[in-house]
Amino acid sequence: xxxxxxxxxxxxxxxxxxxxxxxxxxxxxxxxxxxxxxxxxxxxxxxxxxxxxxxxxxxxxxxxxxxxxxxxxxxxxxxxxxxxxxxxxxxxxxxxxxxxxxxxxxxxxxxxxxxxxxxxxxxxxxxxxxxxxxxxxxxxxxxxxxxxxxxxxxxxxxxxxxxxxxxxxxxxxxxxxxxxxxxxxxxxxxxxxxxxxxxxxxxxxxxxxxxxxxxxxxxxxxxxxxxxxxxxxxxxxxxxxxxxxxxxxxxxxxxxxxxxxxxxxxxxxxxxxxxxxxxxxxxxxxxxxxxxxx
Numbered sequence: 001x002x003x004x005x006x007x008x009x010x011x012x013x014x015x016x017x018x019x020x021x022x023x024x025x026x027x028x029x030x031x032x033x034x035x036x037x038x039x040x041x042x043x044x045x046x047x048x049x050x051x052x053x054x055x056x057x058x059x060x061x062x063x064x065x066x067x068x069x070x071x072x073x074x075x076x077x078x079x080x081x082x083x084x085x086x087x088x089x090x091x092x093x094x095x096x097x098x099x100x101x102x103x104x105x106x107x108x109x110x111x112x113x114x115x116x117x118x119x120x121x122x123x124x125x126x127x128x129x130x131x132x133x134x135x136x137x138x139x140x141x142x143x144x145x146x147x148x149x150x151x152x153x154x155x156x157x158x159x160x161x162x163x164x165x166x167x168x169x170x171x172x173x174x175x176x177x178x179x180x181x182x183x184x185x186x187x188x189x190x191x192x193x194x195x196x197x198x199x200x201x202x203x204x205x206x207x208x209x210x211x212x213x214x215x216x217x218x219x220x221x222x223x224x225x226x227x228x229x230x231x232x233x234x235x236x237x238x239x240x241x242x243x244x245x246x247x248x249x250x251x252x253x254x255x256x257x258x259x260x261x262x263x264x265x266x267x268x269x270x271x272x273x274x275x276x277x278x279x280x281x282x283x284x285x286x287x288x289x290x291x292x293x294x
Contacts, residue, residue: 007039
């Protein structure tokens with residue numbers, strides 16, 4: 001068990017759709033990890049990508065969590081209300097000449113190692129541009145509670161990455177680091193699909209002189225074809241009307257071995273058992289899970 005003077009975790013969904021089973025597994029994992037360690041569990045709505053937001057999704061996600069008996073601490077934060085904080089952090093990096101403008105089309109750089117063209121060929125200042133962060137060849141090491149030690153050389157594996165898009169939207173990497181620091185997040189439990197982002201965030205934390213949280217990346221839920229359950233893949237929203245069967249299945253997928261009596265228990269009884277018996281060592285040593293296997 002990780003022991004710290006203060007535990008503060010969070011669940012940070014994007015309102016680009018409603019809560020699906022994959023998101024539920026992440027929510028349950030982060031909730032149980034926090035409550036098992038007598039910590040706080042915050043909720044943050046990451047709604048920066050306004051064109052992709054679905055109207056009413058934020059309220060629906062929060063309502064679903066309540067119906068599942070997952071109550072958060074404090075007020076819900078919305079990233080769309082924190083733009084000045086991201087701009088302040090970006091200005092700090094700009095002042096230290098750690099960033100540069102980039103006019104390379106996003107479609108040509110997404111998912112690729114950026115060549116650094118605009119770093120050596122500065123574009124005209126009046127052109128619409130993104131802002132990239134300069135990376136180096138230092139090895140970033142992360143000791144993930146579930147996935148083990150992760151090592152990454154950002155310059156060779158990612159390249160200089162975007163902090164603010166050409167359309168003016170702040171990138172996930174910058175916003176999440178600023179908010180985690182501002183909320184005093186000590187532990188981050190989330191899906192393994194975000195594991196590759198973690199070295200970039202640790203690098204930013206170092207540059208901005210923020211503390212680095214503990215990380216635990218949960219396996220992903222996939223469908224019968226092996227595709228990640230996600231809003232982009234049109235994963236259906238969960239129905240929280242009968243929460244216990246859903247939550248019971250999540251516990252089984254996470255290797256927590258819930259006793260049969262929990263299936264017919266009340267929500268308070270379910271959560272009492274699940275919180276007391278949460279053990280990350282029981283989580284299957286794989287990066288993907290299929291609900292059809294339980």
